[in-house]
Every structure is written in structure tokens, then in C-alpha cells.
Amino acid sequence: MLKIGNITLSVPYVLAPMAGVSDLPFRIVTRSFGAPLAFTEMIDARAISNHEQRTRHMLASAPEDRPLGIQLLGNDEEYLVKALEGIEGYDFDLLDLNAACPTPKVTRKGKGAALLREPHRVGKLLKVLVDHATVPVTVKIRAGWDPDSVNAREVALCAEDAGVSALFIHGRTRTQGYSGTVDYRIIKEVKKALTIPVIASGDNLSVHSIKKMFDETGCDGVVIARGSLGYPWIYREVIRFFQDGTLCEKPSMDERIATITNHLNLVVKHYGEKRGISCFHKFFIWYTRGLRGTKPLRVSAFRADTQEELLNVVEELRRFG
Numbered sequence: 001m002l003k004i005g006n007i008t009l010s011v012p013y014v015l016a017p018m019a020g021v022s023d024l025p026f027r028i029v030t031r032s033f034g035a036p037l038a039f040t041e042m043i044d045a046r047a048i049s050n051h052e053q054r055t056r057h058m059l060a061s062a063p064e065d066r067p068l069g070i071q072l073l074g075n076d077e078e079y080l081v082k083a084l085e086g087i088e089g090y091d092f093d094l095l096d097l098n099a100a101c102p103t104p105k106v107t108r109k110g111k112g113a114a115l116l117r118e119p120h121r122v123g124k125l126l127k128v129l130v131d132h133a134t135v136p137v138t139v140k141i142r143a144g145w146d147p148d149s150v151n152a153r154e155v156a157l158c159a160e161d162a163g164v165s166a167l168f169i170h171g172r173t174r175t176q177g178y179s180g181t182v183d184y185r186i187i188k189e190v191k192k193a194l195t196i197p198v199i200a201s202g203d204n205l206s207v208h209s210i211k212k213m214f215d216e217t218g219c220d221g222v223v224i225a226r227g228s229l230g231y232p233w234i235y236r237e238v239i240r241f242f243q244d245g246t247l248c249e250k251p252s253m254d255e256r257i258a259t260i261t262n263h264l265n266l267v268v269k270h271y272g273e274k275r276g277i278s279c280f281h282k283f284f285i286w287y288t289r290g291l292r293g294t295k296p297l298r299v300s301a302f303r304a305d306t307q308e309e310l311l312n313v314v315e316e317l318r319r320f321g
């Protein structure tokens with residue numbers, strides 16, 4: 001069990017916010033295998049206050065998509081408050097501030113991981129959110145900006161002082177991006193320093209690496225990110241493993257096909273056929289990764305222009321079962 005403010009999760013395995021990935025269809029599919037809490041893709045506070053159309057799509061939810069966190073990107077109090085006004089009327093249960101995104105396009109503007117260089121500023125921004133939001137506020141940080149400035153403990157203490165209900169930490173620095181080893185030691189240090197829940201991210205790719213994360217850091221929960229791409233079954237496996245120590249069977253080809261088909265149909269419903277198909281290509285690649293002999297199908301999937309053509313490609317997977 002994991003408690004974040006007034007939200008109680010039956011299992012502590014949170015689905016990561018992932019830009020370009022964690023849209024409504026992806027969240028619905030992953031929740032169907034047990035993900036208890038999910039986030040929107042990160043959304044720039046300025047885009048919300050400017051009422052951009054794309055942003056409205058990113059904020060879309062559904063009754064089976066709860067509890068849901070909205071992740072905001074921003075470094076300006078005024079825009080964060082305006083964003084809170086802009087999301088009134090949307091269904092969500094939690095607000096997260098992104099102080100972790102390593103992309104230069106983001107950090108150049110002083111947002112995302114750039115905030116790690118100013119721990120007190122992180123505290124100030126979070127205090128504004130805590131004071132104005134009607135839902136629990138959380139923050140996602142990294143180990144630090146670079147190997148010479150690993151300051152997650154200091155940032156985390158500023159966040160706790162500001163009144164956040166939980167802290168998410170990716171145990172890599174901004175300069176590491178998504179590669180290199182995860183620093184379990186810094187996550188453990190942050191966990192020891194805080195009284196609020198600490199939820200750990202970084203290479204939570206299988207039941208074994210997730211067990212390692214809990215064992216090495218003492219964290220209260222984990223964030224599952226890349227481990228869920230094309231493999232929503234990771235949730236079933238992790239839940240079972242921590243319930244009774246057993247490993248689930250891998251999904252059969254029939255189940256894979258049913259899940260991929262469901263995901264594709266949801267994507268087309270959400271975006272329309274043209275945008276839906278192009279958005280689904282990457283998911284098809286992830287779903288078929290590691291399935292021997294399926295490379296030609298990935299090429300056919302890329303050439304498919306309609307939902308029907310793509311569904312036919314998905315059906316062809318049966319030959320590989």
C-alpha cells in the first residue's frame with residue numbers, strides 16, 4: 001500500500017509520466033494490467049494558460065483512468081497559478097512538478113532538471129502550487145544536475161518543507177540522461193532524510209530490478225517507465241511477485257494480439273485514424289521487440305496507412321505464436 005496525501009494505492013508501482021507516450025490510450029491499457037496510478041505526459045504550464053488545442057488532448061481522461069496525476073513543467077509562479085486555473089474542470093487527483101527533464105530544449109529555458117541548480121527556487125514554486133492546488137502536490141527530481149553537483153537530498157528537503165505529499169526521484173543526473181548506472185545510494189539518502197513517501201525511478205525494468213530498487217534504497221514505491229513500453233504485463237508480474245514470490249507466465253501470442261488490437265483501437269478513437277496510426281507505429285515496435293522473426297512485420301506496420309491495414313499486420317503476428 002502507498003499513501004500520497006488523500007490517495008491510497010493498493011500497490012506501490014506507479015506508471016511514469018512519459019512525454020510522447022503516456023496518453024490516455026496507453027494509460028488505459030497499462031491500468032488494465034494493474035497500474036494503480038498514472039500521470040499525463042508533462043505539460044508546459046504556459047501551454048495550459050494559452051489554451052492550446054494539443055494540450056487539451058493531453059489532459060483528456062476517462063472514468064477508468066483514475067487516480068490520475070497531471071505533470072506540469074514550469075519555472076514561473078505566475079504561469080503555474082494560471083495553469084491551475086486552466087485545468088479546473090479536468091478530472092485529476094494529483095499535481096506533479098517536473099524538475100527532472102534533461103532535454104536541452106527544456107533546461108535551456110530554466111525548466112525541468114535545470115531547477116535542480118536552484119533548490120530554494122524548487123521549494124518556492126512548490127509552495128505556490130501547494131497553496132493554490134486542491135489536490136496533493138508532488139515533485140519529480142533527479143540525483144542532481146551533473147556528477148559534481150549531486151544535491152537531491154537538499155532539493156528534496158526544500159520540497160518537503162514546501163509541503164509536498166510525496167517525492168519521485170530518478171537516480172540519475174541530468175547529464176546521464178537515460179543511460180549509465182542508477183545511483184541507489186542517493187535515493188537511499190533521500191529516503192532517510194524525508195518523512196514523506198519517496199518513490200524511486202531508474203531501471204525498474206523487471207521484477208528483479210524492481211526488487212533490487214526496494215532492497216537497496218528502502219523506497220516506499222517505484223516508478224515504472226521503459227519497462228512498460230510494449231510490455232504492460234510488467235504490472236501483472238510485479239504485483240504477483242510481491243504478493244507470493246512467484247513469476248507469471250509470459251503473455252501468450254493470443255493475449256498479446258488482443259492487447260495490441262485494443263491499444264490500436266483506443267488510439268484511433270482518441271486521435272482519429274491518421275494521427276492515431278502514426279502515433280501507434282512506435283508502440284507496435286515496442287510490442288514486437290524481442291519476438292523473433294517479426295522484423296518484416298515492423299516494416300509492414302510502418303507502411304500501413306489505415307486502421308484496417310494495421311490491424312491486418314497485427315493479426316499476422318499469430319504466425320509467430
Ligand SMILES: Cc1cc2nc3c(=O)[nH]c(=O)nc-3n(C[C@H](O)[C@H](O)[C@H](O)COP(=O)(O)O)c2cc1C
Pocket residue numbers: 016017018019020021041042071098100101140170178201202203204205223224225226227
Ligand atoms: C520516452 C520517455 C519519456 C519520458 N518523459 C518524461 C516526462 O514527461 N516526465 C518525467 O518526469 N519523466 C519522463 N521520463 C522519465 C521516466 O519517467 C523515468 O524516470 C526514466 O525513464 C527512468 O526510468 P527507467 O530507467 O525505468 O526507464 C521519460 C522517459 C522516457 C523513456
